[in-house]
Amino acid sequence: MPITTEPLPTAFLLAVCGALLALSVLFSRASGRFGIPVALLFLGVGMAAGSDGPGGIAFDNYGFAFRLGTVALVLILFDGGLNTPLAAIHAALKPAAVLATVGVVATAALMGAAAHFIFGFGWTQALLLGAIVSSTDAAAVFSVLRGSGLHLKRRVGTTLELESGLNDPMAVILTTGLTHTLASGKPPGWDLAVEAVVQMGVGAGLGLAMGMGARLLLKRLRLRVAGLYPVMTLALALLSFGLPTLLHGSGFLAVYVVGIALGNETIRYRTGLLRVHDALAWLSQVLMFLVLGLLVYPRNLVEVAWEGLGLGLVLAFLARPLAVFLCLLPFRFPFGEMVYTGWVGLRGAVPIILATFPVLANAPGSRDIFNIVFFIVVVNGLIPGATVPWVTKKLGLAANVPEPPQAVLEIASTQLLKGELSSFYIDKASAVAGERLADLPFPPGSAAMLLVRGQELLAPKGDTVFQPGDHVYVFGHAEDLPLLRLLFGQQEDE
Numbered sequence: 352m353p354i355t356t357e358p359l360p361t362a363f364l365l366a367v368c369g370a371l372l373a374l375s376v377l378f379s380r381a382s383g384r385f386g387i388p389v390a391l392l393f394l395g396v397g398m399a400a401g402s403d404g405p406g407g408i409a410f411d412n413y414g415f416a417f418r419l420g421t422v423a424l425v426l427i428l429f430d431g432g433l434n435t436p437l438a439a440i441h442a443a444l445k446p447a448a449v450l451a452t453v454g455v456v457a458t459a460a461l462m463g464a465a466a467h468f469i470f471g472f473g474w475t476q477a478l479l480l481g482a483i484v485s486s487t488d489a490a491a492v493f494s495v496l497r498g499s500g501l502h503l504k505r506r507v508g509t510t511l512e513l514e515s516g517l518n519d520p521m522a523v524i525l526t527t528g529l530t531h532t533l534a535s536g537k538p539p540g541w542d543l544a545v546e547a548v549v550q551m552g553v554g555a556g557l558g559l560a561m562g563m564g565a566r567l568l569l570k571r572l573r574l575r576v577a578g579l580y581p582v583m584t585l586a587l588a589l590l591s592f593g594l595p596t597l598l599h600g601s602g603f604l605a606v607y608v609v610g611i612a613l614g615n616e617t618i619r620y621r622t623g624l625l626r627v628h629d630a631l632a633w634l635s636q637v638l639m640f641l642v643l644g645l646l647v648y649p650r651n652l653v654e655v656a657w658e659g660l661g662l663g664l665v666l667a668f669l670a671r672p673l674a675v676f677l678c679l680l681p682f683r684f685p686f687g688e689m690v691y692t693g694w695v696g697l698r699g700a701v702p703i704i705l706a707t708f709p710v711l712a713n714a715p716g717s718r719d720i721f722n723i724v725f726f727i728v729v730v731n732g733l734i735p736g737a738t739v740p741w742v743t744k745k746l747g748l749a750a751n752v753p754e755p756p757q758a759v760l761e762i763a764s765t766q767l768l769k770g771e772l773s774s775f776y777i778d779k780a781s782a783v784a785g786e787r788l789a790d791l792p793f794p795p796g797s798a799a800m801l802l803v804r805g806q807e808l809l810a811p812k813g814d815t816v817f818q819p820g821d822h823v824y825v826f827g828h829a830e831d832l833p834l835l836r837l838l839f840g841q842q843e844d845e
Contacts, residue, residue, distance in 0.1 A: 367408070371400055375637045388736035390491050390640050390699045391729065397644020410645040413707045419642055420704035423635035424519070425606050427490050429588040430632035431516050432610020433625060439509040440611065446682045447513035450692075451486075452551075454514070454678045455521040458696075459485035461670035462662065469665075470658050476716055479529040483705045483724050484666060484698055486522035489515040490636045491699030491732070495739055502752035503743065507688050511695055519701060520550055520601035526705045533714040546599075553600025555608060561591045562612025569618040570767065577765050580620040581627040584613070622763040636700075643703045643725075651722045659726025666727060667734050671696040687746045695739055698731040756803040756822035770828050772800065775839035777821040783839055789813035794834050797827035 378392045400406030462481030466472040472480065492515040503511075528543040565587045574580060591609040592602035618624070652659070672693030679689050706724040709717035743749050762772050777784055783791060788799060788811050799811040803822040809815065817823065827835050 367400075371396060371641055372637060375641060388491065388697070388732045389494050390488075390636070391732040391736070393637055393640030394644040394647075394729070397641040398647055398649055399644075400641075401645045401648065403649045408645060410642075413646065413710050416642050416646050417704060417707045417711065420639050420700055420707075423639035424489065424603065424701065424704070425588060425592045426585075426628070426635040427493065427632045428516055428519075428603060428607045429591075429610040430628045431489055431493050431512065432607045432612075433614035433628055435509070435512060435516075435611050435614060437611070437615040439505055440513065442506050443509040443513050446679055446684070447510050447517060449678045449682075450510070450514040450675065451518035452521050454674045455485045455518050455525070457674035457677060458666075458670050459522075459525055461673060462666060465665045465670065466658075466662060469661065475529065475533045476720065479526065479533055479709065479714075480662070480720055480723065481670075482522060482525035482529050483708075483720070484662075484702045484727050485525065486518040486701055487511075487515045487696045488699030488701040489519070490639070490701075491515075491697035491736070492695070493632075494636060495695075495697060495736065502750040504688075504748050504750050507691060507748055508750075511692060515697075516607040517604060519603040520554060521547060522701065522705060523601070523603070524550055526708050530708045530712050530714055533709060533717075534712045549599060550601040551604060553598055554595050554602065554604035557595040557598065557600055558591060558605030558608030559612070561587075561594070561605065562609040565591075565609055565613055566616045566618070569613065570616070572619070574765065577620055577623060577763070580765065581624055584624055584628065585631070587613075617767065619767060620763060620765050622761045639700050643700060646703075647722070647725050651718075652726050655719060655723045655726055659723045660730060662723065663727040663730025663734070666696075666698075667694075667731060687748065691742060691746050691748055694735050694742055697736055697739075698728045702728055757806050758801075758803050758808055760801045760824040770796075770826060771832065772824060772826050773832065773835060774822060774824050775835075777817050777819055777823060777839070779819045781817070781819070781840050782837075783817045784819050786817055787813065788815045788817070791838065793838075794827060794831040797825060797831050797835065800824045800826050 375393050375396050378396060379389045398404055400408050402409045459478065459481040462484060463474070463478035464481075466477035466480050467474055489512075492511055502508075524543065524547045528546070532538060565584075568587075569580075569583070572580075572583065574583075587609065588606055592606045594602075595605040596602035614625075672690070675693035675696070676689055679692065684692070702724050703721075706721040710721055756774070760772065760774075762768070793799075799815075801824040802809040802811045802815065802817075803824075804818065804820070811823070823839065825835055825839065
């Protein structure tokens with residue numbers, strides 16, 4: 352029999368964590384079937400496991416939840432940056448930046464006015480409540496847009512993703528300043544606006560500098576073990592948040608910028624890095640929502656149901672859409688795209704984490720604010736969140752993207768190899784549809800490597816005829832890509 356000093360608590364903790372993670376993943380299958388955002392399912396599992404649910408786990412450590420949520424958001428934003436193409440940023444950066452700054456302030460002001468005039472909150476509490484729910488949530492937006500199989504038209508999708516990655520700093524600054532005002536009774540001054548400019552500037556500047564440095568490091572770094580490359584990128588993600596934060600900059604903005612810089616560079620072991628950070632982002636999302644669900648007592652939500660429901664509806668139907676319209680009008684967005692951007696302003700873990708600020712500061716009424724924010728997030732997830740696929744189709748904003756192949760061919764190398772593996776979808780209008788492989792004018796040094804047809808994997812040979820619906824993987828050098836794109840059409844990952 353092994354001798355251990357404290358076997359039961361450790362074993363019990365691991366068993367509970369394993370069970371909650373497994374339940375969250377299994378229940379996530381219901382997300383697409385019933386139209387429920389996956390984040391709400393994770394929250395629901397956490398609430399069921401809490402002291403008011405059948406799980407009976409007593410948990411009220413707001414400090415731990417805040418720290419875990421911060422780490423999780425760092426990993427989620429870093430992964431989001433890795434998967435954001437630079438070409439799409441050029442088209443959407445300006446509107447996304449306006450939404451992430453002016454839009455956040457406008458949403459906070461409108462929500463604060465509603466909380467004050469409709470529900471009788473004092474101005475400081477009302478504006479604090481508005482600031483907490485003013486930013487969209489990267490975890491919720493990324494999971495809905497990338498995890499649900501939705502393919503939006505590029506400008507709309509990229510604007511939403513960029514906004515969710517860029518707007519956390521402004522919400523954090525407003526929440527911190529108003530929390531200090533509520534706790535101390537001193538009104539905020541112009542120093543809050545100065546702090547916002549400084550944090551955004553330092554965060555963006557250091558993020559860009561660290562991103563360029565990280566690109567050079569990973570291009571030159573040669574490690575014997577492939578598994579150490581994700582360790583290095585994880586270290587870079589944590590550094591890119593911690594260092595700017597210590598220097599009074601926005602760490603959230605910096606880590607997102609570093610992710611974008613690395614994601615748009617040819618680096619060693621790129622395929623493996625993307626896969627690892629995708630898994631880390633999903634693990635972070637599950638853990639974050641589980642812990643936040645444990646933190647909430649459902650019986651307390653009943654007490655604030657009227658305020659939470661009312662403010663949730665104001666956010667979905669008035670505050671967010673109006674702020675978006677004001678911000679996007681100068682950029683001449685079509686009306687349908689403005690309506691969609693206003694509707695898909697999903698809230699998730701970020702507002703709940705921000706709601707721990709006043710609780711940790713022992714500000715008056717902070718527990719009620721936390722419960723109201725949680726209620727607003729749930730309402731926001733059920734009303735806009737559950738209708739995203741339906742609204743996308745109704746407004747005609749779904750991009751005409753083929754179904755993903757049943758198998759994926761990738762090259763994972765710790766060396767910087769000369770050559771690329773590209774995937775193409777063959778549709779009816781493709782120049783190669785109905786043609787034999789032997790008859791195609793392939794560039795010298797290029798070759799078709801794999802053909803995915805339904806659930807079959809085929810080795811392309813000279814007499815292979817390409818059919819509509821096929822996915823073909825082609826190897827070629829960088830200088831051959833223009834001819835390959837002309838021959839096969841646009842790459843699937845563009």
